[in-house]
Amino acid sequence: MKSGSKKERIAQRIARELRDGFYVNLGIGIPTMVADYIPDGMDITLHSENGMLGIGPYPTEGAMNPDLINAGKETISETPGSSYFGSDLSFAMVRGGHIDLSILGGMQVSETGDLANWMVPGAVVKGMGGAMDLVAGSRRVVVAMMHTSKDGSPKILPECTLPLTGVGVVTMIVTDLAVIEVTKAGLLLTEVAPDTTVDEVREKTGASLRIGDVREMRFAS
Amino acid sequence: MKSGSKKERIAQRIARELRDGFYVNLGIGIPTMVADYIPDGMDITLHSENGMLGIGPYPTEGAMNPDLINAGKETISETPGSSYFGSDLSFAMVRGGHIDLSILGGMQVSETGDLANWMVPGAVVKGMGGAMDLVAGSRRVVVAMMHTSKDGSPKILPECTLPLTGVGVVTMIVTDLAVIEVTKAGLLLTEVAPDTTVDEVREKTGASLRIGDVREMRFAS
Amino acid sequence: MGIQYDPAAMIAGIPDGARIMMGGFGMCGIPENSIALLLESGQKNLTIVSNNAGVDTFGIGLLINNGQVRKMISTYIGENTVLEKLLIEGRIEVDLVPQGTFAERIRAAGAGLGGFFTPTGVGTVVADGKETRELNGKTYVFEEPLHADYAFVKASVGDRKGNLFYRKTTQNFNAVMAMAAKKTIAEVEQLVDAGGIEPESVHTPGLFVDVVYQGANFEKRIEKRTYRTADR
């Protein structure tokens, strides 16, 4: 088993979904960490919905520029071949199916691939930002989340109980315990983490799972 | 009476409709000639729907550039402060009401301001180009045309008989004989050319004309 | 009337209850100087259309603190705790719009469209009460254009014809908002003569701009300072 936190492990596993030439949008939180695990030599272009393609690593302290931020409002850097544009073109890219992969956090996912991730129960509503567009438009949507809530209750459910971000939009769920694909026939368990079992995953999942040819989760490094 | 052809006189009269700061689109034919009569010192920016603001005069022979044409496919020049953009933004400007004045040729105008100018009877249909957008979107639409057809038949009619370019879109008609405003109460004759009379204009007009405080047509030089 | 170069009269003349778009994403590319003038003028019951609502101590947050804002139309307001408090107390109204729909509705207003069908938000609360339609096998929701009386935008460079150029990620909503308001007021870091911006690199052609002026003392706050050590 890889060292590092469970969240890093999720990011490492998701990095294995990257393919050469992909344009990828990373949400806030675990998804942002995926950038650290892009395989060497693979041509991945990161999209930021506030109007940029080609995000580079965080800048050095002296190079921070208030004119250059990502959608999480963090200072970032550019790479050779970066481009900047307005929000209208940025979301034209998203809705138009030009983003190969979006990686987002999740609060709940249903067995038909519905996603809830924008309204925290009991808290003031802060807004959906670009999440609804990203899930509606991206070619593949991978949800990165812990398998259960802090109280142990399942986050993968027959139906979401929280307000939805999108209907039938999720392609794959990657958690600290498992990789689950959303198929037309329902949720398909394809990988379990080294430190768990199919039975444990099943127990911690609120929706019914089809059990495929289950392998052990592997991680990009 | 000014010298020059009747068409030049139409262009000269229309030039008097220009106002400082206007963004103006000139169609092919008589409208193009309006550019020669922009009053000195007046800030007029010419729009070309193929993607340019700030058309200058025709270039010198050696300065002709295949990368720089107007919507009539003629070689042109740029002015300081010109900008270039794509056709989608160009027509966003047009439809969004950002063009103060469009000047177009006409085949027929109705008494409610309908315009027909894209299908020549009996000829192969060549297309409407940008005319339908220009008349639908511009703040003011001035039609520049000879008052009658070559056979003397009226072009200003109760209703257009040719296929329409737009419904209720014309603001003003300027011909070799008269200036006619399109008002909610119908066509209002406001000016007649020096070499004609109200009666002659009325006779050569197929639609009913309200006769306002008719002045003699004056021309920019 | 051509381009003007002094924003004071136009901003002072904004009526109570006006709807004003403000460019920027977070604190990046926000019209700091025009907001300061609006603070001075003190109009009330404003509707502000902006992706975010600033932070407690800067940007649109200053207008909220000053009691000038009745309603926000935004996509995410998570960075402003004062707004959150007012919202809970029912003293301010917030309309939340998905960010792509927000951008597209503003563009539709600027582009003279009557509305459009988008896949975003289908099956969510965003589509409640709106027409949905299946088109070529996919479901879309109808969205209307979003207009405003004024747009405050900020650019890196402007010329005296009103042409604007935005550096790095400062374009965000500035260019599209400049299209969608009856009057657009642009503050720039650098005001140059006509021709000072490469004609192919103009992001906002001057025909969308009514006032262009050189801003003073741009603060350009950074919301989240993220950096790496030089040797990493």
Add this chain to the structure above:
Amino acid sequence: MGIQYDPAAMIAGIPDGARIMMGGFGMCGIPENSIALLLESGQKNLTIVSNNAGVDTFGIGLLINNGQVRKMISTYIGENTVLEKLLIEGRIEVDLVPQGTFAERIRAAGAGLGGFFTPTGVGTVVADGKETRELNGKTYVFEEPLHADYAFVKASVGDRKGNLFYRKTTQNFNAVMAMAAKKTIAEVEQLVDAGGIEPESVHTPGLFVDVVYQGANFEKRIEKRTYRTADR
């Protein structure tokens, strides 16, 4: 699969009956080199989406002369007498679309919209058989997105990430068409390394481009040579 730099295989692989967008306005900014490759490949029954149909002896006109085109979707075809003859003889089909609607339908396809309402063409033959709707007191007609299998575009400069920059009025439909096709093939006058175009001046971000290549021997014909004498 990342950006490719050789157009030959992709163009040779275009099937008969494909729908291909081609940028350009008149002869300005047209994909001369990709058209030449398509002439060599000889596919039949193509639908060409382009503002114009070239002239008798150049541009899309060459494909028409070669009997490869079954249908044109255009806004104005007045410069091509061969096409006119084929049209009269019923050997080619022409769909005419208002130019702004044409641009907007292409953008809608690229932007993932299901359609939009435009004021253009209301009350004309263009609106025949289409839904019209009154929105905020104005009448609009519904228009659908216009997709294509391929887009051939031409840019002045391209970099190896597929970013494109267009000089003067050569952008026209090139940038918007690059968004709207399944595969976009861009020929450029100058191919540079990634970073060779100022990031703020990229008109077509590389994510819209599948193949970028340096064209050879651009003819760049002028359709109407209009000039003044130097002393005027």
